[in-house]
Structures are given as C-alpha cells and as structure tokens.
Amino acid sequence: MRVCGYCATSWNRLLVICLRLLFIVPAGLHVRSQGDSQSDNKVMDNVTVRQGETVFLSCSQGDVVTHTAWLNRSSILYAGVDKWSVDPRVSLVTFNRDEFTIKIENVDVSDEGLYVCAVQTSSRPRTTFVHIIVQVPPKIIDFSKDMVVNEGTNVTLMCLANGKPEPAINWRVHSLSGGSVGSDDEYLDIPSISRHKAGEYECMAANDIAADTRTLRLVVNYPPSVLGGRDIGVTLGQRGVLQCEADAVPAATFEWYRDDRRIFNGFDGIEINDSGTFSKLTLFNVSETDYGNYTCVAINKLGSANTSIVLYEVIEPTSSTLLQVETTSFLEMTSSALEQTATECSQLWEEPGAVQDGNSGTSGTYTSLCLLLILTLQLLLKF
Structure with a gap:
C-alpha cells in the first residue's frame, strides 16, 4: 500500500511537470527559430476586477486540439475538463471546440497575477496570457x-x-x-x-x-473668561437681578461675593441660579444695605476669572417732586419774559421824544402797555 501511494504521488508530480513543460516552455521561449513561425502567442491582456467579484478567463481552442489547460503562476487550474485546483471558487464554464472558459468567484488579492491558457494542437502550440489586477476598496485600519x-x-x-x-x-x-x-x-x-x-x-x-x-x-x-458685567440700578424695595456669563471648557462653576463675603443660595433672601454658561443672583427686596459692589467668579480646573457688578439706587420721582419741578420751570420762564419785557420798554423810553410829550399817541400807548405788563408779571411771581 505504501509503494502504490508513493507511485501515485510521483505520477501526479511527474504529470504536472510534463504539463508545465508542454504548455509553458514553448510559449515562454523567445528564441528566433523555425519553430517560432509555427507558434501563435497572444499578447497579454489585463483584466481588472474588484475584490469580491467574479472574473471569467477565456481562450479559443481551434482545430485538432490534443492538450489544453489553464494555469496560474504556481499551479494548474484545469487540464481540459479535469479540475486540478482544489479551490472551490474555481469552476469550468465552457469547454468546446471554440472556447475554453473558467471562472473564479469572490476574487481576492491573492488571485492577482499572471494566468496562461496553453493549447497544444497537432500543428503548433498556442498560448494566451492574462494578467488579473484586483482592485480593493479602501479601508481605514487604524484611527x-x-x-x-x-x-x-x-x-x-x-x-x-x-x-x-x-x-x-x-x-x-x-x-x-x-x-x-x-x-x-x-x-x-x-x-x-x-x-x-x-x-x-x-x-x-x-x-x-x-x-x-x-x-x-x-x-x-x-x-474661564468672564464677559463684562453690567451695573444695575434698582429702586429701594424692588427686585434686583445680577447676571454673569463665562466661557470655559470644562464648564465653569460660579461663586458670588459681596465685598469680601461670599454669598450662598438662600442667604438673606438671595437666590442664585446657575444654568450652563450663565449664573443669576436675585435680590427680591432690595434694602439700603444691599447696594454696593458684587463680584462673580467663574472657576474650572484650569483657572478662574471674575467680573464686578455695581448695584446702585434709583430714586423714582413722586407727585410733590414733579409739582416742584413744574413750578420751578414756570418761574424760570416768567422771569425770563419779565426781563425781556423790561429790556424792550427801556429801549422804548430811550428813543428821542419817547416820553417828552405826554399827548403823543403812539409813544404814550407803548409806554402804558409796558408798565401794565411789568405790573402783571410781578403779581404772578408773588404767587
């Protein structure tokens, strides 16, 4: 049994060598001789195929074919209708007098290379060369x-x-x-x-x-970097809202101070709300002691920044204040009119012959009017 197995293996190897010598050597020699005129070698074709697709390899046979085979760079794929390749992806498609076609499914990069169709006829050998180029879509392998x-x-x-x-x-x-x-x-x-x-x-x-x-x-x-705070004016007893915004990564935490004393949420009726990049301090009933300078501090692990905001008092005008302002304005206007009238009357008196003749009609009339107007304005100023 061992002898027969050894003989079978040797016979297979010998057959492979013979086929290679039969098909490849005549096609691969480029020596000019009488035999070359009887050969028919086809120029190499490039076949481009994408990875995973199917490729078909075909060559013509012709009359009186004695041997034919498809070979790749390292082994015989088909010798006639006999499959030599153990690759299940390789199969015979057509084998007749005119055509010898095989196919390779699910093509991979390892299938790239030279393929030879060797045909031995009674008259001359003929070879067809095909070079398969496998294209592979890109893949990011390390990122x-x-x-x-x-x-x-x-x-x-x-x-x-x-x-x-x-x-x-x-x-x-x-x-x-x-x-x-x-x-x-x-x-x-x-x-x-x-x-x-x-x-x-x-x-x-x-x-x-x-x-x-x-x-x-x-x-x-x-x-953090803190946007400049805006000073706020609030009337006594009203609500005051101070706002602070900070840009930072990671997001900043906020602290509020009144002078050197830190303010906590709920302290003396003060509410502090932090939301993202904003912090808001609310005083619901502003008293005299609440006015002054406030400091907002933004902090993260890389540092801190701060800004100051002044809360100042705004006095709302009352009804008595408005009356006083209106009266003062009226008196100022009346005083200005009185001065203007006195000036005009003075100019009138200084004209030649203005009051020399008491019977003159025009000058007398103007003089009387000036005196009457001045007396009227003086009476109004007393009230």
Missing part, C-alpha cells in the same frame, strides 16, 4: 480615538488605510471655523492647539472604487 487635551498642547491625529489603488487621505474638521484642514497625510499634526480648533475631525480614505470615512471628537480644555 485615533476621541481626545481631550488642554489648550496649547501639541496634537497628532492618525488615519491609516489600505486599498488598491492606494487610497488618498483627506482630513476635514467640523467646528465653528469648519472646512478642510489642508492635509492629505496619514498623520495630522496640530501644534499648540487652540480652543477654536476643537470639534469633530473626519478622515476620508478614497480611491477609484469607493471611500471609507471615520470621525473622532477632539475636546480642547481652556480656563
């Missing part, structure tokens, strides 16, 4: 994870991808500034990162077949 960094840190993002043809890399950032970050490298370097470069970073690997995309979130921590 940076989400990051949280402090402002001013040097950051490097990584995006490694493979595919055939080799994919091109493109980075984009989705943030307030937006747009492309101008890099087509697998590694994106961001020196001394600022808060404005935080956001979602997208890496796209693309070739002629398809594209693969991955995103990561980059968070940049920075200390």
Whole structure:
C-alpha cells in the first residue's frame, strides 16, 4: 500500500511537470527559430476586477486540439475538463471546440497575477496570457480615538488605510471655523492647539472604487473668561437681578461675593441660579444695605476669572417732586419774559421824544402797555 501511494504521488508530480513543460516552455521561449513561425502567442491582456467579484478567463481552442489547460503562476487550474485546483471558487464554464472558459468567484488579492491558457494542437502550440489586477476598496485600519487635551498642547491625529489603488487621505474638521484642514497625510499634526480648533475631525480614505470615512471628537480644555458685567440700578424695595456669563471648557462653576463675603443660595433672601454658561443672583427686596459692589467668579480646573457688578439706587420721582419741578420751570420762564419785557420798554423810553410829550399817541400807548405788563408779571411771581 505504501509503494502504490508513493507511485501515485510521483505520477501526479511527474504529470504536472510534463504539463508545465508542454504548455509553458514553448510559449515562454523567445528564441528566433523555425519553430517560432509555427507558434501563435497572444499578447497579454489585463483584466481588472474588484475584490469580491467574479472574473471569467477565456481562450479559443481551434482545430485538432490534443492538450489544453489553464494555469496560474504556481499551479494548474484545469487540464481540459479535469479540475486540478482544489479551490472551490474555481469552476469550468465552457469547454468546446471554440472556447475554453473558467471562472473564479469572490476574487481576492491573492488571485492577482499572471494566468496562461496553453493549447497544444497537432500543428503548433498556442498560448494566451492574462494578467488579473484586483482592485480593493479602501479601508481605514487604524484611527485615533476621541481626545481631550488642554489648550496649547501639541496634537497628532492618525488615519491609516489600505486599498488598491492606494487610497488618498483627506482630513476635514467640523467646528465653528469648519472646512478642510489642508492635509492629505496619514498623520495630522496640530501644534499648540487652540480652543477654536476643537470639534469633530473626519478622515476620508478614497480611491477609484469607493471611500471609507471615520470621525473622532477632539475636546480642547481652556480656563474661564468672564464677559463684562453690567451695573444695575434698582429702586429701594424692588427686585434686583445680577447676571454673569463665562466661557470655559470644562464648564465653569460660579461663586458670588459681596465685598469680601461670599454669598450662598438662600442667604438673606438671595437666590442664585446657575444654568450652563450663565449664573443669576436675585435680590427680591432690595434694602439700603444691599447696594454696593458684587463680584462673580467663574472657576474650572484650569483657572478662574471674575467680573464686578455695581448695584446702585434709583430714586423714582413722586407727585410733590414733579409739582416742584413744574413750578420751578414756570418761574424760570416768567422771569425770563419779565426781563425781556423790561429790556424792550427801556429801549422804548430811550428813543428821542419817547416820553417828552405826554399827548403823543403812539409813544404814550407803548409806554402804558409796558408798565401794565411789568405790573402783571410781578403779581404772578408773588404767587
């Protein structure tokens, strides 16, 4: 049994060698001789196929074929109708006088390379060369994870991808500034990162077949900055609201101070509400002691910032105050009219012959009117 098994193995190896010598050597020799005029070698064709698809390899046979086979770079796939390949993806499609076609399903990168159809006829050998090119869609195989960094840190993002043809890399950032970050490298370097470069970073690997995309979130921590507080005027006994806004990552916590004393929620009827980037301090019944300087402090793990707000008193006008203002205004107007009238009368008297003749009609009339008007205004000013 051992001898027969050994003989069978040796016979198979010998047959493979013979087929290779029969089909490949005549087609591969480029020596000019009388035998070359009887050969018929077809120029190599390139067949491009995408990974996962099916490829068909076909060659013509012709008259009086004695031997025929499909071979790849390392083994025989089919010798006539006999399958030599153990790969289940390889199968015979057509075998007749005109055509010898096989197919390879679910093509992978390992299937790429040279394939030969060798036909031996009674008159001459003939070979057909086919080179399979397998295209592979891009796939990102290594990508940076989400990051949280402090402002001013040097950051490097990584995006490694493979595919055939080799994919091109493109980075984009989705943030307030937006747009492309101008890099087509697998590694994106961001020196001394600022808060404005935080956001979602997208890496796209693309070739002629398809594209693969991955995103990561980059968070940049920075200390608080407080927007300038606005001074508030409030009438005694009314409600006063002080507001403070801070920009910070991570979000800031707030503290309120009256002079050097910290104010807590519920202290002396004061209410403090924090919501996101805002803090609001409410005094429901402002008293004399509530007026003064308040300080809002925003704090996170990277630092703090503060702003001052002055709560000052606003006096509302009363009815007596309004009457006093109106009376004063009226007196000022009357006094001004009196002065103007006196001036005009004085000018009249100074005219030549103004009061020399008491019987003159026009001058006398004007003089009487001036005296009457002055007396009237004086009486009004007494009230």
